[in-house]
Amino acid sequence: MRVSLSWLREYVDVPDLPVDELERALVDLGIEVESIVDLSGTVTGQLVVGEVLEIEELTGFKKPIRFCLVNVGAANGTGEPQEIVCGARNFAPGDRVVVILPGGVLPGGFAIGARRTYGRNSNGMICSARELGLGDDHSGILVLPEHVVAEPGDDARPVVGLDDVIVEVEITPDRGYQMSLRGLARELAHALGLDYSDRGRMPATPGTAEPAYPVEVRDPVGCDRFAARMVRGVDPAAQTPDWMRQRLTIAGIRSISLPVDITNYVMLELGQPMHAFDADRITGPLVVRRAVPGEKLTTLDGVTRALAPEDMVICDAGLPNPVAAEGDGMPISLAAVMGGETSEVLPGTVNVLFEAAHWDPAMVGRTARRHKLFSEAAKRWERGVDPALPLVALDRAVGLLTSYAGGTAGEEVLDINHVRPRTPVTLPADLPSRRVGVDYPPARVVALLEQVGCTVARGTDRLAEEPGSVGVAAGDGEALSVTPPTWRPDLTDPADLVEEVVRLDGYDKVPSVLPTAPPGRGLTWQQRRHRAVSRSLAERGYVEVLAHPFVATELADQLGLAADDPRRRAVRLANPLSEEEPLLRTTLLGPLLGIVRRNLGRGLRDLALYEIGTVFQPRVDAGSPPEMGVDRRPTDAEFAAADAVVPRQPRHVAVVLTGEIEPAGWWGGGRSAGWADAVEAGRAVLAAAGVPDRQVEVRSAEYAPWHPGRCAALLVDGAVVGHAGELHPQVVATLELPRRTCAMELDLDALPAPAVTAAPAVSGYPPALIDVALVVAESVPAAQVRQALVEGAGELLESVSLFDVYASEQLGAGRKSLAYKLTFRAPDRTLTVEEAVAARDAAVARAAERCGATLRGA
Numbered sequence: 001m002r003v004s005l006s007w008l009r010e011y012v013d014v015p016d017l018p019v020d021e022l023e024r025a026l027v028d029l030g031i032e033v034e035s036i037v038d039l040s041g042t043v044t045g046q047l048v049v050g051e052v053l054e055i056e057e058l059t060g061f062k063k064p065i066r067f068c069l070v071n072v073g074a075a076n077g078t079g080e081p082q083e084i085v086c087g088a089r090n091f092a093p094g095d096r097v098v099v100i101l102p103g104g105v106l107p108g109g110f111a112i113g114a115r116r117t118y119g120r121n122s123n124g125m126i127c128s129a130r131e132l133g134l135g136d137d138h139s140g141i142l143v144l145p146e147h148v149v150a151e152p153g154d155d156a157r158p159v160v161g162l163d164d165v166i167v168e169v170e171i172t173p174d175r176g177y178q179m180s181l182r183g184l185a186r187e188l189a190h191a192l193g194l195d196y197s198d199r200g201r202m203p204a205t206p207g208t209a210e211p212a213y214p215v216e217v218r219d220p221v222g223c224d225r226f227a228a229r230m231v232r233g234v235d236p237a238a239q240t241p242d243w244m245r246q247r248l249t250i251a252g253i254r255s256i257s258l259p260v261d262i263t264n265y266v267m268l269e270l271g272q273p274m275h276a277f278d279a280d281r282i283t284g285p286l287v288v289r290r291a292v293p294g295e296k297l298t299t300l301d302g303v304t305r306a307l308a309p310e311d312m313v314i315c316d317a318g319l320p321n322p323v324a325a326e327g328d329g330m331p332i333s334l335a336a337v338m339g340g341e342t343s344e345v346l347p348g349t350v351n352v353l354f355e356a357a358h359w360d361p362a363m364v365g366r367t368a369r370r371h372k373l374f375s376e377a378a379k380r381w382e383r384g385v386d387p388a389l390p391l392v393a394l395d396r397a398v399g400l401l402t403s404y405a406g407g408t409a410g411e412e413v414l415d416i417n418h419v420r421p422r423t424p425v426t427l428p429a430d431l432p433s434r435r436v437g438v439d440y441p442p443a444r445v446v447a448l449l450e451q452v453g454c455t456v457a458r459g460t461d462r463l464a465e466e467p468g469s470v471g472v473a474a475g476d477g478e479a480l481s482v483t484p485p486t487w488r489p490d491l492t493d494p495a496d497l498v499e500e501v502v503r504l505d506g507y508d509k510v511p512s513v514l515p516t517a518p519p520g521r522g523l524t525w526q527q528r529r530h531r532a533v534s535r536s537l538a539e540r541g542y543v544e545v546l547a548h549p550f551v552a553t554e555l556a557d558q559l560g561l562a563a564d565d566p567r568r569r570a571v572r573l574a575n576p577l578s579e580e581e582p583l584l585r586t587t588l589l590g591p592l593l594g595i596v597r598r599n600l601g602r603g604l605r606d607l608a609l610y611e612i613g614t615v616f617q618p619r620v621d622a623g624s625p626p627e628m629g630v631d632r633r634p635t636d637a638e639f640a641a642a643d644a645v646v647p648r649q650p651r652h653v654a655v656v657l658t659g660e661i662e663p664a665g666w667w668g669g670g671r672s673a674g675w676a677d678a679v680e681a682g683r684a685v686l687a688a689a690g691v692p693d694r695q696v697e698v699r700s701a702e703y704a705p706w707h708p709g710r711c712a713a714l715l716v717d718g719a720v721v722g723h724a725g726e727l728h729p730q731v732v733a734t735l736e737l738p739r740r741t742c743a744m745e746l747d748l749d750a751l752p753a754p755a756v757t758a759a760p761a762v763s764g765y766p767p768a769l770i771d772v773a774l775v776v777a778e779s780v781p782a783a784q785v786r787q788a789l790v791e792g793a794g795e796l797l798e799s800v801s802l803f804d805v806y807a808s809e810q811l812g813a814g815r816k817s818l819a820y821k822l823t824f825r826a827p828d829r830t831l832t833v834e835e836a837v838a839a840r841d842a843a844v845a846r847a848a849e850r851c852g853a854t855l856r857g858a
Contacts, residue, residue, distance in 0.1 A: 001179050002251050003268070005165035011185030012194050019165065025191035030503055031178065032170040039162045042133055045104025045112070047157055048075040049150045050082065050126070052095050058118055064089060067120050072099055073153020076123075085122035090140030098127045098142050098156045107133035134160060134246065145242060161246055174490040176383025180271030183487070190451060190504055198453075200270050200487065204391035205229075207415025213353055214285035220418040222312045223288050223335065225358035227390035230279060230410035231401050232351045234259070238405035253376065259345045259352045262400045264376070271385060271487075272356055272393035273377035275333060277343045279351040284318020287329045288357075294323040297331040299338045299373070311367050312336065312359060316343070336364045336381045337373055352407075354397050356390035358419065361489075370579070386487035387419040422483050427494045429458075429478040432501040436510055440501055442478055448504045449497060453485030495630045525753060526651075529689050533653055533748065534612055536688035537681065542610040542655055547591030549613070550581040555590045558734045559705040571618045571647050584616035584647070588654035589705065589745055593735055596656050600738070606659030608673070610681075612748070617648040650749040655681045658741045675710045678724040678742040682714045685746055690754025691716055694790070698783040705731040706743070714746060722746025761827055767798065768824040768836035773856035774847055778807070778814045785818055785851050792846025796831065796839045798823045817856050 005022075008014060017025075019036045026033050050070040058065040066089070069081040076082055082099065091097060100106060101124045102114045110131075114123040125131075129142045142160065144150065150159045157163045169184070177183040182200050189196035212229045240248075240261045248255055253264050263274040291307035298304045307313065315321075315329030319342075324330075332343040336359040345352065365382035368374050391413070398409045428434075429442035446456045459479055484491035491497060502510060523531070534544060556568045570583040585591060592611050599607055625645040628634045634642070657673035664670030679698060686696050701713035703723045711725035724744035732741050776785060782802055789800055804819035811817060822843065824836045847853040 001171055001184075002166060002168040003181060003184065004161070004247065004250050005167060006161075007181060007247055008167070008185055008188065011181055011199065012189045012196050014188055014192065014194070022165075022167070025188065026167075026169065028506060028508065029187050029191050030172075030507070031187060032172070034168040034170050035166075036168070037166045039133070039164050039166060040157055042107045043100070043104065043157070043162060046075055046101040047104060047127075047132075047155065047162070048072050048099055048101065049144065049152055049154045049156050049159060050097050050099035051152045052091060052093050052097060053081055055093055058085075058120070061118060063087060065118050067118075068126070070097070070099055070126065071152040072101070073151065075153040076101060082123050083121050084124050084126055085117050085120055086126045086141070088126070088128070088141040091126075091143050096144040096148070096150065096152075098132065098144070098160060100125050100127055106131055132160060132162065134162070134249065166250060171383070173383055176380055176385065176489075177271060177487045179380050179383065180267075181269050182271055200386060200389055200392055202392060204395045205413050206391065207413045207417070208411065210412045211414040212410050212412040213279070213282075213414060215414055215416065216285060216287050216317075217416050217418075218287065218289040219312065222290065222360045222363050223357055224360075224418040224420070225387055225390055226288060226414070226416045227356045227394055228353055228414040229394045229398055230351065230353050230412070231398055231407045232279075232410065234350055234352055234401060234405040234407035236348050236350055236405075241404055257345055257347070257349075258405050259349065259401060262397050263354070265400070266393050266397050267376065267380070270389055270393050270396065271380060272389040273336065273380055273385065274393055274397060275339050275355045276345050276397075277332075277339075277353040277355065278345050278349045279353040280349070281343050281346075282316050282318070282332070282353070284316055284329065287315040287317050287327070288335065289313065289315065289328065291331065292321075292324045292328065295321070295331055297334055298341045299334055300341060300344055301338065301373075302341070305334070305371050305373075307331065307334075308367075308370055310363060311370070312363055314355075334367065334371070334373075335359060337367055337371070337378045338375050350407075352401065354394055354401075356393045356397075358385060358387040358390060361385075384489035388486040391415060422486065423492075424457075425482045425484065425491070425494060425497060427480045427482050427497050429480055431494055432498045435495075435498050436502050437513070438502075438505075438510055440505065442480075444505070445501055446480065448501050449480075449482055451504060452491075452500050453488065454491070454497075455483040455485075457481040493630055529748065529751075529754065530612060530651070532688040532690075533685050534610075536684050537610045537653075537655065540608075540681070540684060541661075542608045542681070545592070545595050545609050545611050547588070547595055547611055547613070548581075549585050549591070549616070550576065550578070551583050551585045551590045552581050553583060555583075558731065559587070559590065560728055560731050561704050565704065566617070569618055569620070571616050586615050586617060587745060588613060588615060588652050589656070589743055592654055592656050593737065593743075596658060596741070597736060600658075605738075606661075606663070608655070608657050608661065610653065610655040612651065612653045614649040615652050617650070619645065619647060650747055652745055652747055653685055654743065654745040656741065656743045657681075658738045672740065673742055674740065675707075675712070675724070675726040675742050678726070678744040679712050679714075682712075682722055682724045682744045682746055685744075685748075686714065686716065686721075686751070689748065689751050690757070691751055695752075697787070699781055704728065716751060719750070721750045763825050763827045765826060765828075765830045768831045768833075770822045770824065770836060770840045771803075771819060772822060772840060772844060773804075773806075773817050773819040774844070774851075774853040775811055775815055775817050775856050776851050776853045778816050780851050780853075782818055785847055785853060786820065788847040788850040788853075789820060789822070789843040791850075793822065793824070793839050793843035796824045796826060796835070797843070798825045811856075 023033050023036050050072045052068055053071055054069040056067040058067055066086050068084050068086055070084055072082045100112050102112055104112045112125050126141050148159060171178045186196055215226055217223050217226050238258050240255050240258045244261060244265055245255045248264055251268050255261050259276040263276050267273045290309055291311040291313050293309055295307040296304055297307060312335035313331040314333040314335050316332045317327055317329035319330035321328055321330045332340045359381050361382050361384055364378055368378040402409055429445055432440045432445055449456050482497055561568055567586040570586050573582050576582040588611055596607055622645045625642045626638050628638055657677055660670040661673040661677055662671040695717050697715040698712050701711050702708040703711055705728050706723060706725045707728050711723060713720050714722040722745055727741045727743055786800055801821050803821050806817040824831055824839055
């Protein structure tokens, strides 16, 4: 929010302070200051008031050019008229303008000098509002109104507002009251210890028995207050006063027309968004209700929007609506967000109906995000607006309009009020001291809360808790019953009040004392496993990515999951970041494949990605979590009850491979990633997780989204912990991925805790190396043959590795040859040939027994 210091001074008497002191005062109250700019320094050199004496029209050029003689008094040192060439045509002899003389510099570093142009001398420049940084209007020269008191040669900075200071602050979502002059002035008064008179609490014209316009509010939850007042016979040609237009421009709001500008001005001033209707364009009573499916509304930005049932709309009951019930009327405004074209104020409007209401913040926030329409009004509504403001805002708007456009203010005032009173909060008087570690006497706590605007009732011993109040008294100490003001919807429990006490007393008074760190025991075994797995994959060339855990509802269909697949049951977010991805992932593959597709779209073809993260598995029939406050630590039973509702969140690891895993070059052809690489990635993960190879089994499986003939299940101690292989062709086509894309996903939390790793025994004796080629049926997994060799070879076998797979007609149909390298070694002696061959034969015999293997060539 951007405002001028001169405007703030109309609310609180801010003394002349250096810019850094003003910034520190705001920062000390927790306000994020974007910038504080002294406008007097944005234009350097001589910027003076000039009076146009003569204008000569120059011809023979592509555009109109005027040669002007301008009286700048004694500012140019001679008292002679200044010769200036100008292309604007919106001024005449006798007008007073703003002139920058040679040597001056305009905003943006635009230096002004004396030069010859269009055949004439030009000494300086007559300025427009945009050239001075006062607005976006560049259509003509800035001509001073007649009522402005200034003589030629006077400094023009105070005349046009360049002697002001602009303050820009970033408002946090919980402090919507600061998005107004009323709120910022209150904060400055707190920071500087100044007196403050709240204009939002001024007496206002009350509602009358006869409404200003017939209105029916059908949803008092979405709209708990609706006020309106009529002004008839305004001058449609009345212009917005310069001071108002300038303040709106500084705030970043474009001037439109006087009635509309007044609603924006009151919004900035008091924090109450308003709307101005052309009363002559409304044909019947107004109906405030929820939208009906199928309804549409063309908003002021010219966009036709399809309305949702949660949207609140203001309807004209005199307009028939083909998709709504009789009497519902046609929507003419998207409530609290933006008005509609059919009732907007036009250049010929003479009867204006001002509306000031109070809307549900949650409804407004969802509507603004649904329609991607973040208007200034919506930004304030979703942060919270004071429900006591509508009548005050109406008085202010009506007064401004009748002052500058004439007309007659209607005596009738509509005020439909269903606002509930604020709930008292019970605050132990010593709670701020106990929470923060600073001594806050009860009298100081009461004074600070009353400074905020709270109503505080004190009691001794234990204060009886009022019905419906929040918080409890502590022990036998004094307790306070605090009723927050209407403009502070963020004060709902004792912790909020403690924060206000600390903020107003000064964050700088809170000592910075770090607690003594308890002695640690290093990383947990789960953390060590996580790091080991991540390091192992990275060393193999995989690149780690972090995906958002949110997925679309159609992901399960895209992955080809069966109707009874438990991964279809996903947790739906109550307030998702995007309506297109409202679910939490049950598998890492969905978001990971999305990252692969995005990288492919950017020209990367060879990808090996991995992610380690949690998946979310809902608990069926878990119920609702218990309500837990912030005034005390929840009990163990409450923690357990809450944990029983939270979805299970096991940690998974997944990899995806596509393209070449070994690049081609002058050294030879490359190799494309295949299903075996995905299986090997699973083995690498299990090895890094501390699972011994003897506990690991790999067998063929059918599991979506993998290809049924190229999918392997990874088992540890007989339990499936993951799958790997090539993705199903239909999944690949649906997700627009390259053919033969492979993936692996494994549940790290399903793995047993690693045992203490014993130091390996290193033998100093030479190994015996023997190769065996075994012929087995094509359906026999290589891992099963390997396991049989290990069991049969006994303790002398040091390692076994598969180095060749061969199939041919000579072996027979449905047969394949698996060649293994066996390494034998004894820890205490050199093996003889007979011992190595005997171990080899035992291994082959066990493979023949378990897998039907025969020695190739035997």
